[in-house]
Amino acid sequence: MKFTPEHEALRQTWKTLIDREINPHMDEWDRAGSFPAHELFRKLGAAGLLGVDKPVEFGGSGLDFSYAMVCSESLGLVNGGSVPMAVGVQISMATPALARYGSDELRGEYLAPSITGDYVACLGVSETGAGSDVASIKTTARRVGGDWVIDGGKMWTTNGAQADWMCLLANTGEGPVHRNKSLIVLPMKTKGVQIVKKLNKLGMRASDTVQTFFDNVKVPVRNTIGQPGMGFVYQMQQFQEERLWAGAGTIMGCDRIINATIDYTRERQVFGRPLLDNQVVHFRMAELRAEVEALRSLVYRACEDYLAGKDVTMLASMAKLKAGRLRREVSDACLQYWGGAGYLWDNPVARSYRDGRVGSIGGGADEVMLQIISKLMGTMPRLENR
Numbered sequence: 001m002k003f004t005p006e007h008e009a010l011r012q013t014w015k016t017l018i019d020r021e022i023n024p025h026m027d028e029w030d031r032a033g034s035f036p037a038h039e040l041f042r043k044l045g046a047a048g049l050l051g052v053d054k055p056v057e058f059g060g061s062g063l064d065f066s067y068a069m070v071c072s073e074s075l076g077l078v079n080g081g082s083v084p085m086a087v088g089v090q091i092s093m094a095t096p097a098l099a100r101y102g103s104d105e106l107r108g109e110y111l112a113p114s115i116t117g118d119y120v121a122c123l124g125v126s127e128t129g130a131g132s133d134v135a136s137i138k139t140t141a142r143r144v145g146g147d148w149v150i151d152g153g154k155m156w157t158t159n160g161a162q163a164d165w166m167c168l169l170a171n172t173g174e175g176p177v178h179r180n181k182s183l184i185v186l187p188m189k190t191k192g193v194q195i196v197k198k199l200n201k202l203g204m205r206a207s208d209t210v211q212t213f214f215d216n217v218k219v220p221v222r223n224t225i226g227q228p229g230m231g232f233v234y235q236m237q238q239f240q241e242e243r244l245w246a247g248a249g250t251i252m253g254c255d256r257i258i259n260a261t262i263d264y265t266r267e268r269q270v271f272g273r274p275l276l277d278n279q280v281v282h283f284r285m286a287e288l289r290a291e292v293e294a295l296r297s298l299v300y301r302a303c304e305d306y307l308a309g310k311d312v313t314m315l316a317s318m319a320k321l322k323a324g325r326l327r328r329e330v331s332d333a334c335l336q337y338w339g340g341a342g343y344l345w346d347n348p349v350a351r352s353y354r355d356g357r358v359g360s361i362g363g364g365a366d367e368v369m370l371q372i373i374s375k376l377m378g379t380m381p382r383l384e385n386r
């Protein structure tokens with residue numbers, strides 16, 4: 001990857017905002033179980049951070065995906081995963097398909113205010129009965145005149161309690177499971193949309209995650225993103241950006257935890273000398289650093305291929321797999337060297353340990369990544385190969 005002064009300026013803008021607007025509040029937001037998404041997103045929007053790779057006509061900067069990747073990487077400086085995950089939903093999960101395939105009218109109405117931060121977006125793919133197997137979702141949208149009538153529900157919706165609209169995946173036809181779905185912009189204030197509950201999670205405490213029900217919810221057919229029936233395909237494309245985003249977001253988050261642990265163990269005296277002076281400790285830090293650099297190289301290579309228009313399904317899945325596992329390894333290994341201090345709730349390493357666990361589950365579990373890689377390697381038995 002060749003980074004330009006513009007990339008570096010973007011990193012600096014993120015750092016300034018994270019130091020001023022996010023990190024000082026993270027402990028409070030984590031304890032409160034929520035952060036003020038509209039207030040924060042408007043600040044990020046005003047700094048031009050929510051639409052770096054989105055079309056200029058709708059308020060974006062029209063830059064390429066490498067700039068979005070720098071956004072994700074920079075968010076690793078946040079002391080916790082909740083806000084990066086919420087921003088990731090806004091930039092790389094709920095809006096890429098709308099930006100690429102939405103009508104001008106729809107983009108003006110929903111993409112533009114999501115780039116300014118006036119609107120908070122969420123993504124409704126997973127359901128209580130369908131997470132890894134996206135094709136088996138049950139939510140339906142029936143066409144009645146000029147409307148979709150939506151029934152069903154979604155689970156695990158990040159940003160759901162505060163969102164203005166949902167990028168919803170629903171079954172809109174009878175055909176094969178990969179061709180019978182559509183992505184629909186669903187305004188969350190629509191009659192019949194009910195937030196059933198806010199979920200009480202192990203980590204990512206400051207991010208609100210909800211379950212929703214849809215009962216006879218009517219939205220105009222013009223709210224369909226792109227072609228009806230193409231929702232699954234668009235969502236799979238959207239997942240590529242989400243997975244690259246997840247890979248990039250892990251790099252600096254791991255660096256931050258390793259650096260904090262080096263600083264701590266250098267100061268901490270055990271048996272009359274700095275803990276870091278024990279070979280087992282500084283060797284472990286070196287080993288983890290090498291793993292982070294390997295992930296960085298994989299993410300950058302995948303990003304370069306993506307920019308060159310290549311299919312990065314394999315590399316993005318590998319990056320997501322390695323990122324999820326590495327975050328867990330780094331948090332666990334580093335927490336150990338903090339001793340009891342690492343077991344305290346507000347300790348940054350403890351937060352990384354809690355928040356990072358979802359990296360191997362959300363956005364496609366490790367096993368789903370392995371399934372995709374195996375399929376592309378041609379090693380998966382026929383029966384499983386659907």
Ligand SMILES: Cc1cc2nc3c(=O)[nH]c(=O)nc-3n(C[C@H](O)[C@H](O)[C@H](O)COP(=O)(O)OP(=O)(O)OC[C@H]3O[C@@H](n4cnc5c(N)ncnc54)[C@H](O)[C@@H]3O)c2cc1C
Nearest residue numbers: 123124125126130131132156157158361362363364365367
């Ligand atoms: C904090 C959080 C935020 C989330 N945010 C969103 C969001 O904003 N929008 C959204 O749509 N979804 C969201 N999700 C949902 C997330 O994407 C799903 O949890 C994930 O895809 C796994 O689905 P599941 O939980 O239904 O697990 P299941 O599909 O029931 O799978 C359970 C486990 O089985 C294993 N497994 C799966 N497939 C295989 C296989 N083929 N072989 C062997 N083992 C396998 C995996 O280890 C997996 O963890 C979020 C989840 C969490 C926890």
